[in-house]
Amino acid sequence: MRIPFAYLMLLLLSSIAITPLNFILCKGEYSKVTCNLKEKQALLKFKKGLTDPMNWLSSWSECNQQDCCSWIGVRCNNNTGRITELSLGNSFHSQLEDSSLEDEEYYDHTLGGEISSSLNELEFLTSFNLSFNDFKSIQIPSFLGSLRSLTHLDLNVAGFSGLIPHQLGNLSNLHYLGLGDNWGLEADNLHWTSNLLSLKYLKLSDVYAHNYKHRSWPQVLGVLPSSITELHLSGCRLQSIAVPPQGYATIANFTSLRVLDISHNDLNDELKRVLSNFSTSLEILDLNSNNLQALGLSGNKLNGTIPKSLGLLSNLSFLLMGNNSLLRGPIDEAHFYKLSKLEYLDMSSTNLFLNVNSSWVPPFQLKHFRMYSCKMGPNFPVWLRNQKSLKQLWISNSRISDIVPSWFWNWMLQVRFVDISGNQMSGDISGILLNSSFINLSSNRLKGKLPQLTSHVNVLKVSKNSISGPISSFLCERMNRANKLAVLDVSNNLLSGELGNCWMHWESLKHLNLGTNNLFGKIPNSIGNLSRLVSLRLHNNSFAGYLPSTLQNCSQLGFLDICQNKFNQTIPLWIWDMTNLVILSLKSNYFMGKLHQKICDLSSLIVLDLSNNSLSGSIPSCLNKIETMVDAGSLGLSYSAFVYIYDYEPYKESLILDPKGNKLEYENNLPFVRTIDLSRNRLSGLIPSEITALTGMKFLNLSSNNLFGQIPKDIGEMKSLESLDLSMNYISGEIPQSLSSLSFLSCLNLSYNNLSGRIPKSTQLQSFDAYSYIGNAELCGDPLTKNCTRQKESNSDSFSRQGRDDSGKSEFYIGMGVGFAVSFWGVCSVLFCNRTWRHAYFQFVENMTNYIYVIAVLKVKWINGKLRSSQLIT
Template identity: 35%
Template sequence: MSSNDHKFVQCNEKDEETLLFFKKGINDSSHGKISTWLTEKDCCAWEGVHCDNVTGRVTELHLHDQNLKGEMNLSILELEFLSYLDLSENEFDVLNIPATLHNFTHTSNLFYLDLSLPYPIHDGYLQMDNLDWLSPLTSLKYLNLSGIDLHKETNWLQAVNTLPSLLELHLSYCNLNNFIINSSIEYLNLSSLLTLDLTTNNFTSQLPNSFFNLTKDLTYIDLSNNNIHGEIPPSLQNLQNLRYLDLCYNQLKGSIPYGIGQLANIQHLDLHNNIMLSGSIPSIIGNLSSLRHLSISSNNFSGEISENTFSKLSNLDSLDLSYSNFVFQFDLDWVPPFQLQDLSLSNTNQGPCFPSWIYTQKSLESLDLSSSRISLIDKNKFSSLLETIAGSLYLSNNSITVDISNLTLKCGSLQLDHNNFTGGLPNISGSIPYLLDFDLSYNSFSGSIPHSWKNLKYLSYINLWSNRLSGEVMAHLTDWTQLTILNLGENEFSGTIPIKMSQNLEVVILRSNKFEGNIPLHLFNLSSLSQLDLAHNKLSGSMPNCVYNLTQMINISMNQYIRPLTIEFFIKGQYYSVGYINPNRTIIDLSANNLSGEVPLELFQLVQLQSLNLSHNNFIGTIPNMIGGMKYMESLDLSNNKFSGEIPQSMSLLTFLGNLNLSCNNFDGKIPIGTQLRGFDASSYIGNPKLCGAPLNNCSTEEDNPKTATTSPENDDDSIRESLYLGMGVGFAAGFWCICGSLFLIRKWRHAFYRFVDGIGDKLYVTFMVNMHVADPEM
């Protein structure tokens, strides 16, 4: 019964109390379904609550993804007629399992239970010490506890074994660390189980051979992303109903068991990233006519793959053989029995010719042939193929030379980098309804950005680094409102930088172009920006004098993550190209422009900044003392400007500083004492005539004491030696006459001195005579 049918019967009072008790521990900040749970309404009318239309008893609770926080109190299971409970995808941080759950006073009707937490799982997720509370739930058919920490539960398989009706079990991301402890797996019986999902746990053991004997009716097994080692058990062939098997990202070794070819119903087989799996592919795999998805990439397989390997795989629609050592022996006229949607042959040896059989695939949504040594193509067939792909197209790191300026592509993810594509950029269909990423860097594209690109409102990442592109881009940059990564460096773009761009920008690289005019204030108010590179342009004017709202350069967010997208950056005098974007790498490079005026103090408040390059401009003013707070600074280049004043002592606090260049300015005074600054060689400071101290020449006496006359270093040394000798002589004479004069003039001192001398003489005489007597007793 839906909540709208409650008018036929009133909610049970006891059930209402149980629901309100459950609500009591919840912080419903999102004002979702549970905020409607008010006593003014019948509880069967509450959002997410379903009641039986005859008895008025609560039978179902649907609270999936309601942003519920606080306590997950499983006293809710005490609802006597509850058959369906879904609390998944919420953000509970406390778990309460009442002791009364172990002693139900009624027979449980619950057949569906989902308490799973949202992904990705973080370190502070819920911990459940044991699963003993499950035993009364004998009617349970579906159980999902994914994301709940179960590392203290050492007998999870036995606990699950108490659920005779269980059909689906999902325990992914549960921190499980064993398959079986203190009992034999042979005595377990999960004869009803059809689906087993144990992905992403901490298993460190082998798969027991009897593991696949738990039930012969399994249709779905996911053991991916664990640490399972050893060989694939031959008992796998007993699962004749198996349709889905995922063992990827483990430590499996040996060869694929021949018996896997007997799984006549298998549709999904994924063994990728088990780097110790080896040997050739059993020819019997070619008989798996039901197979739709095959992934055996990133292993140590070898041998030959030919059309015979796929002769009977007419249902295959996804194939991944990337990062493999296979020898591909396909006949040039071979037409496969399948039409693929997804194909990945990256990092394999396909070249020099583009594989002719791929031209026959008319349903491709995703094609990855990056780093596959391709240089020769059939231009017409190649162009037609590219225009049919609607998902992702990856051809990076080949040697393809072709003009594709007349094509209109409809793929949302396009990576053509590190080739030799010529002519203009291709047109892109503006109807793609999801985030787009384009990498066309390191090619020979020329001309301007096509007008069709202006409509790419979902464009998220664009990299056009190192081409021959030109023209103005202002209109495009203004319209790309979802853009997060912008790299137009090493081209010939011109015009001014737009005064308004996407608020989501994290990386802006416009390096080595012909942009002119002022730096827009907008760039310094992008809270997510971590890399700003405007170097080697024709920018002029002063830097914006405002509050810099570059939050990422002030406080590093722990929620940021590294993304696998290629980006270029210039730091410590070198170019780097990396295959990921790290938001914690913070850089500002404004070098080689015509910028002038003083650098705003706000720039030196970006305490998380790691690289700052303002060189080859016309900046004036001094380095503020607050620079010492930029404790993560690794590279600082202020060279070839008109900075003046002293280098602040606080710079010696920059302990991570590995590259420093203050040369060719007007700095004066002493280089601050401390190994951090004096550890750099003289090239870091040359071109500042009034600057002294290690590693430059020592400062003169005049600089130590401005009132002293100017002398050469050699004269300074001579004067010091003469003063030293003169002082010693005067001191000796003064001391001698002070003592002798006192003895001569003061009678008491003179008599005391005579008595002291006589006493010393008497002691020396006695000591001498005693020693002589000891040496010669007859004296």
């Protein structure tokens, strides 16, 4: 039987209509996919918001021929093709135990950025893992509470902060919830967890209980679902606040709980009463740093001496007594008599005195020893030589004034963190080898040449010593080339010579401080290889020439301090394109030229110090575009320019400023400074009125220039001003009344200008002494001795005298004019009427003319003769 053609076409079209779309066109090729197209697009939008420095998600591409269910970290249902798992946890963290890896490498391997709400399209997603990444303190997105199919949500160690969104309580199918170890994550309450009836695992370690009422740990447990089998509340600052007995009844409901971690909290003996209500299902209980094997007394107001009975706690592994300034007295061998299990000892920031015999052999093997800001000296603690397991040594400011024994440097190779700064230790460090990740030898009496480094060294601080020799030898040493150094601070030493051209071997550097040495020469172009640099300190040396344009390659640079050198060019234009600059100090050089308007593009500046140069021209009127100066509390600062975060101790930048006439070192409070110093230059013109928009400014110094005109009348809008110096200019007019409203102003200098009128009366302006106003002849009123009333009377008298003087002068000039006219016409009338006198007068004039002509001709001839004779001689 013949089938009609029309029927065949209908059958073909029907088959096409019901066949799933299995092919997509990409660059002329077809690729088979099984995942849902809408979900694929959701993943691509999610990827677009992420930062991926290692390109882990390179397979996530529109044009990847692979099925998107084959993309890294993606798993789909085998039958439906719908996405069920996103596993994007950073597996690189597991390699950190390898001694060859450093924390810096870990952060280079993390995902970050923003989490797109496009994930709402993944309605069948059951597992979502972003652990061990770094999302730079963003808040956990509340829309995650809409992913109702989730059974596993792992956000541990992912860099989140802020309040935990209560919307997570909508995830009623959730079995696993990990929010732990996110520094800055807070919980105002945990009532939302009561809806998670299927929850088995909950990790809230280091989540701060925001509401004090919810820091009572029995109450915290009371609102959690009883289905939990594993609970981690370490470091949540929970307390054993007394509650009525009936408050413990709900705790007995945890019949399935096998693992409970409440370590590193503030729990005490009340703990025993609460734990007695738990069922026998409990298998693992972690009470570390809650007094059962740890004694934590840090950060209290304990006073008196430490009893020797402390040495009888034979199971003690953690002994923390730091930050108790009232604790005093000696600590000797008896205090450690039976502490054979002691691993962590902290007696820092106390008035205790470690008084042990030089031959003492401790019964313990410490892993961490902190005794900074506590007396150990004057002798070096030789008992340290027996500590074979130590990983952290922190004995800064411990009053040791001894020679560092030679064995110490080899012994130190095993220690990961070493801080012996702020003592008076002496010795020669030439040729020693350093291996610790963090090394702080600053503020001692060490001498010799800079040491050699292994590739493990991440931070090296040797500032404020007597280290000498050429810096180039250290930088170009072959062994030092294979380094991972992020911080190098050798400031305030005796280093000499030029920088050398070996910077291509130091590409890991982020903070470089070579200030206050005897360095000279030009800055080499190879310094542009430091592409990760965020802070460059070359202050107080003898560098000269120009700043190399290759510094533009250091695009992350936020702190540039090259003050007190001999740079003598114009400020290069490219410096105004470095928009990440937060601190720019070029003072005390020989920079010249005008200030370019592009200076206003540096919207993140908090310190602009161009003082003591030869800058000319006017002050740019666009300074109000520097946003951080407008709003003192503005966010978005690149804090990496101020601090390098490390495991045990951050490296902090500091800066010496003298905004109030006294030099002060700013460190912890440096991010809060807002200052502009253009003093001791050749600037001219008016003070731009736009500068009054800088309401966040704290210190403004425009002294010793050629500025004229008036003080802007709205200067009182600069409410945050603490110091204002406009002295030694040509500023005129009256002091604006608005200046008296600056309630934070503690330093004012308007001396040696052309100011006039009365100093506005206010408690603020009269609180300054007369030196703030002297050198202004027409200025009067308190605190000056010049009385404004007497000045007014004096001015009236002078006007009267001037009127009388002017009247007398007028009569004199009128008389003189009349006399001249009478004499002139008298002579003219005689010559006109008497012919003999007229002939004699004109004959006299003609004779004088001829005489002058002859004399002139002879003089010219004599000069020409002299010139010809001199030419012949040559």
